Amino acid sequence: MSTLSPLRSRLAGFENCYRIALQRRTMSGRDQFVVRTGNPIQPFRVTTRRPRTDENLALRVA
Structure with a gap:
């Protein structure tokens, strides 16, 4: 797989x-x-839903 573009990295980043x-x-x-x-x-x-089993919660904005 190729390296992600800087724009994609920024948009999909934390x-x-x-x-x-x-x-x-x-x-x-x-x-x-x-x-x-x-x-x-x-x-x-x-997302507005709690993480699925294959995902990890990074942050909740309440």
Whole structure:
């Protein structure tokens, strides 16, 4: 597999997911979770659901 582009690394990185989680929490009023996926293409993602068994909780924005 090829190396990720700098843009993809920035967009799928923890800092950006944290920023998105804060924005979504402010707009929706719902708790947001930043989870570590184990997928090198998308190492972190933001969701309103608790992590699945193959994911690890990185942060909860309550």
